[in-house]
Amino acid sequence: MSRYKALSDELDPCVRQLVERLRQLKDHGELTMRHLAAKTxxxxxxxxxxxxxxxxPPREALEALARITGTDPVPLLALHEIAADTWVGRRAGAVVEPRPTTQGQEQEQEPVTLIGPTTLPAIAPTPGRFPHIALTTGVVALAVALVAALLLMLRLDEDMTQAAVAAPPSTAAASPSPSYTCRITxxxxxxxxGINRGRNDEIVYGATGADVAExxxxxxxxxxxxxGIDGMFxxxxxxxxxxxxxxAGLVVDGMLGPRSWKALRG
Structure with missing residues (x-):
């Protein structure tokens, strides 16, 4: 099984469950990162x-992973929908709401976290303080608009990056993984x-191709x-x-070198 970095303790449980499920599918399918990139x-x-x-990950990446691992995509996509809601909420940051000041005092600021659609409470105007209240309301509204614009820009940038990465798969999808048949003689x-024409080249973990299938x-x-006989180490x-x-009494290093090939063919 692959070794992964421990997930952050601050990660939402729904997102954590989705990531752990993706890791399970990758390990169960004996897929390396290069395999995932080539096939998705x-x-x-x-x-x-x-x-x-x-x-x-986008829905398309999950559908591709489900397809190559033979998994039903419906539960995976349902989990993704739940994780997406919490993911958007997690990326919303804190904005600063200025505190109204009286004449002769410097303005102080303190962080105010805005959750969901922000509705400012009605504040009863105090004689002589209406300009300060109006200024405070305008600054908070501007901060909310800036946060919303930033989130939209981040979302668009991520979608464009994924679209650029997803463009080349037409060539990868057009060439299915080769199948191998053992003809022991x-x-x-x-x-x-009868697969690699008797080659005894050294192969290691992560290698692919006819030598691995042999x-x-x-x-x-x-x-x-x-x-399986799939050509994937x-x-x-x-x-x-x-x-x-x-x-066979050889050095147990997990690599197929000349001595290991000789023992296999002997």
């Missing part, structure tokens, strides 16, 4: 923010799965399950490699 169209940096709880005293087939032939394949190395 959202960059590695975007997924780091989504899985770190610092940015709320004995050639010149060595076992082969190793997965040979691990299965040795009686050790690497998960994920957690299950890593565990299978270490088990095989330990059984």
């Amino acid at each position: 169209g959202y960059s590695v940096k975007s997924w780091e923010r989504y899985l770190g709880g610092t940015s709320l 004995r050639i010149d005293g060595s076992w082969s799965a 190793a997965q087939c040979l691990l299965r032939r040795a009686g050790i399950s690497p998960g 994920g957690p299950l394949t890593l565990r299978a490699v270490k088990t095989f190395q330990q059984r």
